[in-house]
Structures are given as C-alpha cells and as structure tokens.
Amino acid sequence: MRRIGTIICFGISFLLIALGILDHQFQAVLAKAAKVCLECIGIG
Amino acid sequence: MDKKKRIVIQSIATLLQNANLKGFFTGKIYTGQSKGVCVPGLNCYSCPGAIGACPLGSLQNALSAYKFKLPYYVVGLLLFFGTLLGRLICGFLCPFGFLQDLLHRIPFPVKLKHFRLDKYLRYLKYILLVVLVIVLPICVKMTPFFCKYLCPSGTLAGILLSFRNSALFQAYGKLFTWKVIVLAVILVAGVMIARPFCKYLCPLGAIYGPLNKVSLYRMECDASKCISCGKCSAVCEMCVDPTKDANSAECIRCLQCVHECPTKALRAGIKSKPETSKPSHEGEKVPEGRMRGKD
Incomplete structure (x- = not known):
C-alpha cells in the first residue's frame, strides 16, 4: 500500500511540475524571488 | 548517524542554499535563474545569500496574485520533496531548523521536553498552513500572510539586509518590530525547547509531516x-x-x-x-x- 502511495504521489508531483512549467509558473516564481519581498522582511 | 555528522550535513545544506556570500557584504540579493527553483527548506528568498526561492513564500505569492491560478509548479515541487524525503528535509536540510538545533545546544538550566500543552500546540502548524498560507492569501490579494506576520526566516533576512542597506533600515516600522518580537520569542524558546518553530508553527513541517507515511526515504x-x-x-x-x-x-x-x-x-x-x-x-x-x- 505504501509503495502505491509513493508512486501516486511521485506521479502527481511530476504532473504538477510539468503543468506549472507549461504555464510559465517558473518565470512567475523567479520574478517574485528575484526582488526583495518587503512584506517578508517586515516592511508593509 | 551521530550529531557531529548531522551538523556537518546541516552546515553544508545551509551554505549551499545561501551560496551567494557576496550578498552579505553588498546588501543585495541574488537575481539569477536558480531563484526560479524552490529550495526544500525554510529559507527566505530575500536573504542576501539565498540562491533559490522559498517554497512557502512562492506558494503564498502564487495564491495571492491578482489573476488567480492554481500554483501547480510550487505544489508539485513540495509534493516531490516530501515524497522523496519526508521530514528528513527538516532534520538535515532546513537552515532555520539548523539554527534552532544550534540554539538548543546552548547550556541552560531549564530544558523543556514534555509539558501539558505540547500535544495540542502540535496542531497549530496545520491551522497556520490552512489559514495563513492558503485561505487568507487567496481572500486578500497581494498579501503573503505567513511571511508578513510570522515568518522568522524573513525577519532574519531583513536584519541581514539592513546591515548594508541604510534605506531599508529607515523604512522599518511597527511590522518589523512585531516580527523581531516573534523572532526573539522563537529563538529564546529554542534554547529551552528543541525546535519550537518546527514543532508548533512551521507550515512546511505540516506539509512534509503527513508525507512521512509515503516517502521513499x-x-x-x-x-x-x-x-x-x-x-x-x-x-x-x-x-x-x-x-x-x-x-x-x-x-x-x-x-x-x-x-x-x-x-x-x-x-x-x-x-x-x-x-x-x-x-x-x-x-x-x-x-x-x-x-x-x-x-
């Protein structure tokens, strides 16, 4: 049962990552992370 | 594995995730392509050394964007890390976990292990995950609630940045004061209690914890x-x-x-x-x- 769970979770994770990359979400993450997040550091 | 070997691995993991050492001296953050990939542990992307993105910050930013999209990429990465290693990430790869481990090694007369509220406080991280990381960022746009009001890693990043950036230092107000208090409470508690942030507050732990049951490791x-x-x-x-x-x-x-x-x-x-x-x-x-x- 555990192995099936592991395989399903890996399958879903790969699918989500692929969907995200196709949806240009990598660039969205990069755009946010490449700037100082003012809220995170306590300005806002 | 003994504690010394683990500390070596934790040090290497922290250094690798904060490999932009130049940033600590210039007060500027890294802006390269690797910032598009989430690191597995809690490491604020506004930290001058960070070369990757914080998974929690990225998740909240995606959920709170004006044009709502399901954050497939970040959720997929979190699921991948959790399915591969489970909370081994907390034990070996998380920089903030490492900091708490170091703090707990400081000799102190009171070291709390079991106390009455401990069992109930463990559920708090799941509540914070749902409320501050998922629900509120969806409801209130452009506000990463957990990062803004609670995340101690972000506060540390702010402190490190302000050493070399006087404009930032002048911009700090009530929010920063609140975040410094939260950070101070967590750090002081860390001397007495082992990993209080991981036990009670960390939403990443709440994501990786249930994945311990199915993880490959x-x-x-x-x-x-x-x-x-x-x-x-x-x-x-x-x-x-x-x-x-x-x-x-x-x-x-x-x-x-x-x-x-x-x-x-x-x-x-x-x-x-x-x-x-x-x-x-x-x-x-x-x-x-x-x-x-x-x-």
Whole structure:
C-alpha cells in the first residue's frame, strides 16, 4: 500500500511540475524571488 | 548517524542554499535563474545569500496574485520533496531548523521536553498552513500572510539586509518590530525547547509531516530485534516513539534514535529490508511483515 502511495504521489508531483512549467509558473516564481519581498522582511 | 555528522550535513545544506556570500557584504540579493527553483527548506528568498526561492513564500505569492491560478509548479515541487524525503528535509536540510538545533545546544538550566500543552500546540502548524498560507492569501490579494506576520526566516533576512542597506533600515516600522518580537520569542524558546518553530508553527513541517507515511526515504523498526528498552523515545527531541510509529508526522528524521538503538532494530533508508522470519528476543517466531513502520 505504501509503495502505491509513493508512486501516486511521485506521479502527481511530476504532473504538477510539468503543468506549472507549461504555464510559465517558473518565470512567475523567479520574478517574485528575484526582488526583495518587503512584506517578508517586515516592511508593509 | 551521530550529531557531529548531522551538523556537518546541516552546515553544508545551509551554505549551499545561501551560496551567494557576496550578498552579505553588498546588501543585495541574488537575481539569477536558480531563484526560479524552490529550495526544500525554510529559507527566505530575500536573504542576501539565498540562491533559490522559498517554497512557502512562492506558494503564498502564487495564491495571492491578482489573476488567480492554481500554483501547480510550487505544489508539485513540495509534493516531490516530501515524497522523496519526508521530514528528513527538516532534520538535515532546513537552515532555520539548523539554527534552532544550534540554539538548543546552548547550556541552560531549564530544558523543556514534555509539558501539558505540547500535544495540542502540535496542531497549530496545520491551522497556520490552512489559514495563513492558503485561505487568507487567496481572500486578500497581494498579501503573503505567513511571511508578513510570522515568518522568522524573513525577519532574519531583513536584519541581514539592513546591515548594508541604510534605506531599508529607515523604512522599518511597527511590522518589523512585531516580527523581531516573534523572532526573539522563537529563538529564546529554542534554547529551552528543541525546535519550537518546527514543532508548533512551521507550515512546511505540516506539509512534509503527513508525507512521512509515503516517502521513499523511511524509517523501520524491526520488532524481532526490538527489546523495548525505550532508549529511542528517550533520546527523541520531537517526543516520538519510533517503536510505535516509525514514520510519525512529527518525526524530523534526525536519526538519533537509529544511532542510540542498542540492537539496531531501527533503520532508515530508501531500500526496504527483506522480510524474513526471525526469532525474537523472547524466543518466539516472528511472522513475516512484522516490521513496524512498514506496510
């Protein structure tokens, strides 16, 4: 049962990552992370 | 694995995730392509050394964007990390976890392990995950609530940035004061309690914890070898009894229990041990599949 769970979770994770990359979400993450997040550091 | 080896691995992991050492001297953050990939642990992307993105910050930013899209990429990465390693990430790869481990090594007369509220406070991280990381960022746009009001990693990043950036220092107000208080409480608590942030507040732990049950890297307790001496549960900083639930959601897989086990009944790794009938310490035959933590 555990192995099936592991395989399903890996399958879903790969699918989500692929969907995200196709949806240009990598660039969205990069755009946010490449700037100082003012809220995170306590300005806002 | 003994504590020294673990500290070496934690130091290397922290350095790798904060490899932009130049940023600590210039007060500027790294802006390269690797910032598009989330690191597995809690490491604010506004930290001058960070070369990757914080998974929690990225998740909240995606959920709170004006044009709502399901954050497939970040959720997929979190699921991948969790399915591969579970909370081994907390035990070995998380920079903020490492900081708490170092703080807990400071000698102090009061070291709390078991206290009345502990059991209930453990559920707080799940509430914070749902409320501050998922629901509120969806409802209120452009506001990463957990990062803004609670995340101690972001506060540390702000402090480090302000050393070299006087404009930032002047912009700090009430929010920064609140965040410094939160950070101070967590750090002081960390001297007395092992990993208070991981136990009670970390939403990443709340994501990776349940994945301990299915992760490729896992722990197993061989019941035929266990002599119920209790050394494993006594040494556990997270107050887990690995003989009862080797893959508990609270276990950060620091592997201290594996190191302490006198009969090597506990093991951790990717490969499962083949199940064979072996006589137990009481002389009885143990049926196949009597490996606790193994389905």
